[in-house]
Amino acid sequence: MEYLIRFAQCHENFRKPEIQALATLVGADIEFLSYNDHSPYCVVKLPDNDAARAIMKRSVLAKDISELWGQGTNYDEVHAAVQERASDRWPKYRDAIFSFSVDTFAGKRSQTRKSEIINSFGYMSFEGPIRMKNPDEQFIIMEEYVSDAEQSLIGTKKITEPRNIYMGRFLAKSDRDTIVKLDLKKRRYISTTTMDAELSLVTANMALAAPGKVFYDPFVGTGSFLVAAAHFGALTLGSDIDPRSFRGKDEEREKGEIAALRNYKQYGLESKMMDLFTSDLTNTPLRNCGLLDGITCDPPYGVREGLRVLGTRDGVLKEPVFIDGVAAHYRPDYIAPKRPYGFEAMQRDILDFAVRTLVPNGRLAMWMPTASDEAHKFPVPMHPNLEVVNVSVQHFQKWSRRLMTYRRLPDGETSDITQGRSYVDAQGVMADELNAFRRKVHADNDPLNGIVTS
Amino acid sequence: MKVITANFVTCAVKECKTTATSFPLHFHDAELELQEVDFQPEFIRNVIPRIDWEGLRTTANELGFPSLPETKPEGDELTNEQTLKDLHRLLLETQVMEGKLVCGTCGHAYAIKEGIANFLLPSHLGKFRIEFRS
Numbered sequence: 001m002e003y004l005i006r007f008a009q010c011h012e013n014f015r016k017p018e019i020q021a022l023a024t025l026v027g028a029d030i031e032f033l034s035y036n037d038h039s040p041y042c043v044v045k046l047p048d049n050d051a052a053r054a055i056m057k058r059s060v061l062a063k064d065i066s067e068l069w070g071q072g073t074n075y076d077e078v079h080a081a082v083q084e085r086a087s088d089r090w091p092k093y094r095d096a097i098f099s100f101s102v103d104t105f106a107g108k109r110s111q112t113r114k115s116e117i118i119n120s121f122g123y124m125s126f127e128g129p130i131r132m133k134n135p136d137e138q139f140i141i142m143e144e145y146v147s148d149a150e151q152s153l154i155g156t157k158k159i160t161e162p163r164n165i166y167m168g169r170f171l172a173k174s175d176r177d178t179i180v181k182l183d184l185k186k187r188r189y190i191s192t193t194t195m196d197a198e199l200s201l202v203t204a205n206m207a208l209a210a211p212g213k214v215f216y217d218p219f220v221g222t223g224s225f226l227v228a229a230a231h232f233g234a235l236t237l238g239s240d241i242d243p244r245s246f247r248g249k250d251e252e253r254e255k256g257e258i259a260a261l262r263n264y265k266q267y268g269l270e271s272k273m274m275d276l277f278t279s280d281l282t283n284t285p286l287r288n289c290g291l292l293d294g295i296t297c298d299p300p301y302g303v304r305e306g307l308r309v310l311g312t313r314d315g316v317l318k319e320p321v322f323i324d325g326v327a328a329h330y331r332p333d334y335i336a337p338k339r340p341y342g343f344e345a346m347q348r349d350i351l352d353f354a355v356r357t358l359v360p361n362g363r364l365a366m367w368m369p370t371a372s373d374e375a376h377k378f379p380v381p382m383h384p385n386l387e388v389v390n391v392s393v394q395h396f397q398k399w400s401r402r403l404m405t406y407r408r409l410p411d412g413e414t415s416d417i418t419q420g421r422s423y424v425d426a427q428g429v430m431a432d433e434l435n436a437f438r439r440k441v442h443a444d445n446d447p448l449n450g451i452v453t454s
Numbered sequence: 455m456k457v458i459t460a461n462f463v464t465c466a467v468k469e470c471k472t473t474a475t476s477f478p479l480h481f482h483d484a485e486l487e488l489q490e491v492d493f494q495p496e497f498i499r500n501v502i503p504r505i506d507w508e509g510l511r512t513t514a515n516e517l518g519f520p521s522l523p524e525t526k527p528e529g530d531e532l533t534n535e536q537t538l539k540d541l542h543r544l545l546l547e548t549q550v551m552e553g554k555l556v557c558g559t560c561g562h563a564y565a566i567k568e569g570i571a572n573f574l575l576p577s578h579l580g581k582f583r584i585e586f587r588s
Binding site: 211212213214235237239241243247256258270271274275276277278279280283284285286287288289290291293310312317318319320327328329330334336337359 | 455456458459462463464465466467468471477491492494496497499500501504506546563564565568569570571572573574575576577578579
């Protein structure tokens, strides 16, 4: 069966991968019959209405999905298609309470013209009462014109008549409302680097968060990814090298409560919180076996402060120090030593960690910054035990960031990594020496276009 | 820290990880709290295969819970609601708020405060490999 997905016109690069991930999650075969970054309308083939509903229930980048009854580049074609392909469905809705509407993208129709268009479908002979609010059935005509953005980006000529017209029966709304529910402006505990609600939800979708699963964020911060995974039903586990990030500074805490927990409570997700702990990825306490279904993270980029992990700068172990007979490292004010860490080493360590701790077919969804100009584009880091499922890019003016989604291959399968990133960090112990991205940002001198980097 | 998490972790010292005595970490001076969590049978069923059963038996014993069965529940046993509820209570509702987790190999004690365990290593344990290549 053919279905029409109506997308929101934003994060275009992530829309198709999100729907593909959700099809995988619900176990439905999907085929994209038409898709265009410059259009909100996308035609897919799916096994049945249940699959279409299940996918839509989870999508945050789509708005809704409809049964596609007919399409064309003009109304003659649409009418011919609706009569040829959908006439057997008309009688089912003859007495239903229904609405009929015209939706235009990047174009306009007068109310009179809309009525004319709707009336031209009169041959379907729906006899039930018309109700615009809460009808049982909604029939929609969608017209696609050429947007200003498309014209300026790829030079498509503006047109006065639609280039594509779709007619369909509404099936299901997406989960897009959750973006508002989880909006950072109303969230109890956030920081300057908290990932916004929409992209956190997309990240959780890419990693296939679902009830019964364990999701982990090794750079948990204020817990934005985990809240998103918890919203989709996963049990969530988070850690950070700096416990103040999730615990909250003393003045940010109410009644001694862990600050990140307040977010779970705000959304009624306390039962999805497994644990938070303080640790460093290079010395993780997690056992080396398949424990996790998904890992979602936005690792520190080390632009504002250099990257740090546990260890001493010279790599030499120090003798324990005793103060008043108590080992200094057991005193409450003890701060574990940290050393500068390389950007490449960190990415490699995350992939290695994912291979060790994901269950077969478990997913890693990881964000990474990259410079926007070609000369500084970095290939995607790869690992033989991970398949790159997809890479989506969010562009800013001077830089961009990518969401890379990997699948843990079952033992015995390996992926081709010859196209992968094989850089290693330059030699050195200072933050700049170890981080090509940080060097690039600082060399550019300009502020990062208002984008906060961590 | 919940009991399930204690079953997921071992000593953060690399040399300890491969030794048999580093797992499970041993609770010392544990202050327990029971926190109600919605019963999620689907989760328990999914996660049981990942649990180190011997480790869980040791932990339950050390925290003063009644003995767990000798073998991990499997197959039909995982459809028994009471079995799942008991495991739910132990794994997800039992929380160690204060105390220590001690490694049986190196003896390092990881502190737990306000339910948060600290696995950062002091300077005499946090060894790392330097691998700068050019």
